Amino acid sequence: MNDREKRKYVEIIKPNVNAENLxxxxxQTGRPTSFQYITPQEYIDIDCKDIIICIPSHxxxxxxxxxxxxFYEQETKHSFKIILLNDGSCDLRYDTLKDDxxxxxxxxxxxxxxxxxxxxxxxxMWNLVRDFKCYAILQMDDDFILSNNFLNTIVDLYFEQKIxxxxxxxxAPHLWSFKELVDSEKWWKLNTVVDGIxxxxxxxxxxxxxxxxxxxxxxxxxxxxxxxxxxxISSAITDIRGIIYRTENSLVYHDGNDDSKLHGDVRNxxxxxxxxxxxxxxx
Numbered sequence: 001m002n003d004r005e006k007r008k009y010v011e012i013i014k015p016n017v018n019a020e021n022l023x024x025x026x027x028q029t030g031r032p033t034s035f036q037y038i039t040p041q042e043y044i045d046i047d048c049k050d051i052i053i054c055i056p057s058h059x060x061x062x063x064x065x066x067x068x069x070x071f072y073e074q075e076t077k078h079s080f081k082i083i084l085l086n087d088g089s090c091d092l093r094y095d096t097l098k099d100d101x102x103x104x105x106x107x108x109x110x111x112x113x114x115x116x117x118x119x120x121x122x123x124x125m126w127n128l129v130r131d132f133k134c135y136a137i138l139q140m141d142d143d144f145i146l147s148n149n150f151l152n153t154i155v156d157l158y159f160e161q162k163i164x165x166x167x168x169x170x171x172a173p174h175l176w177s178f179k180e181l182v183d184s185e186k187w188w189k190l191n192t193v194v195d196g197i198x199x200x201x202x203x204x205x206x207x208x209x210x211x212x213x214x215x216x217x218x219x220x221x222x223x224x225x226x227x228x229x230x231x232x233i234s235s236a237i238t239d240i241r242g243i244i245y246r247t248e249n250s251l252v253y254h255d256g257n258d259d260s261k262l263h264g265d266v267r268n269x270x271x272x273x274x275x276x277x278x279x280x281x282x283x
Contacts, residue, residue, distance in 0.1 A: 048133040050078040050155055051199065056085045056121040057142035058112055061093045063255065064142040068101055076151040081105070081132065083125045088112030116220055118227040119212040126210040129202075135159075137205055139233070140197035143256025144174075147281045150251055158199050161245045168242040170233075171199040173251035175277045182277060191244050194237070195230045196274070197252060201242070208236045249280040 053071065057064040068082060082101070086094040086108040098106045105128055113120050122139070129137060136158060147153070158171050172194050194200070215228040237244060257273040 048079075049081050050134065051080045051136050051138050052129050052132055052134050053080055053082045053138045053140070054085075054122070054125040054129070055082065055140055055142050056087050056118070056125065057089065057094075058087045059089045059091055060142050060256075061089070061091045061097075064094075065097060065100070067142060067144060067146070068097065068104065070146040071151065072101065072103075074146070074149065074151055076155075078151055078155045080138075080151065081134075083107065083128055085109070085121055085125050087121055088114075115227055116215070116217045119215055119229040119232065122229055123211050126205060129205065130210055134202055136202055137200050138197075139200055140252075141256065143254060144197060144252040145255050147251045147253070147279070154199055154247075154251055157245070157247065158201075161243075162201075165243050165245075168201045168203045168237070168240050170194055170201060170204065170237055170242065170244045172244055172246045173197060173199070174254065175246070175250045176254060176274050177277055178273065178275070180273070180275045191246055192238055193230075193234045194244055195226075195234075196254070198233070198244075200233065200237070204233070204236050204240065204242060207240050208232075249278040250276050251280055252276070253279050253281075 055064065055067065064084065068084065071080070071082060082104045084097065084104050084106050086106070088109045088111045094108070098104060107124055107128075109124075126137075136155075138154075154171055154173055158169075161169060161171065174197050176196075212229055212232045219225060220228055234244075254274050254276045257275075
């Protein structure tokens with residue numbers, strides 16, 4: 001491989017500390033939360049990955065193996081690395097995944113973090129991300145099925161939108177609703193919130209020092225309550241004035257209503273399932 005083939009491009013960022021451009025929150029805290037993009041600089045680094053894929057999983061061996069296999073089976077022009085966290089699963093087959101996919105980073109908890117500490121799963125994986133140079137993190141749950149050409153589609157879209165928007169951003173590739181069938185476009189598609197899966201600019205993760213914060217355990221443990229991990233990620237994006245871009249169609253299909261680990265209390269009674277809309281491979 002010659003130097004031209006190794007060449008990557010990155011954007012050098014620095015805090016925008018011009019006082020007149022600071023938000024009220026920035027003035028109150030004294031900590032800039034907005035970032036200014038500088039002219040892209042060329043550099044050579046054979047170890048740079050386009051994206052790092054982070055997947056926490058608990059007792060879904062078959063589904064997470066299917067997911068990882070899909071990543072490696074797809075032809076892609078983009079470089080990636082997978083970090084898998086086995087969050088205290090009882091299924092011992094998880095330990096064989098490293099044999100099946102020797103290139104993954106495999107983390108294992110002896111005891112599951114569960115819903116109250118689900119946020120900490122992200123911290124465990126992101127601590128490894130510190131050691132990589134990458135453009136973005138693909139943070140995702142373990143119960144998705146990838147569309148054909150998923151990696152090329154979402155990463156190309158990410159770079160394309162970065163050029164257009166010139167702002168820190170995330171790509172949300174899943175459109176969903178609480179109803180299996182919808183008559184009109186009423187599914188959840190807020191451009192200020194990500195949930196379940198998102199390709200997130202590494203600047204967002206760096207802005208919170210690769211760590212989510214502890215959550216209110218009592219509030220999180222209420223029936224149907226969110227785990228507050230994705231809420232924190234969404235806030236981190238908006239805090240640095242980022243843009244969340246939603247795809248027109250779902251690039252992934254959700255397959256986790258039958259064995260939900262964090263929301264089984266509401267999905268087992270047939271309510272509040274997560275149903276994929278406009279899945280691209282069905283068009």
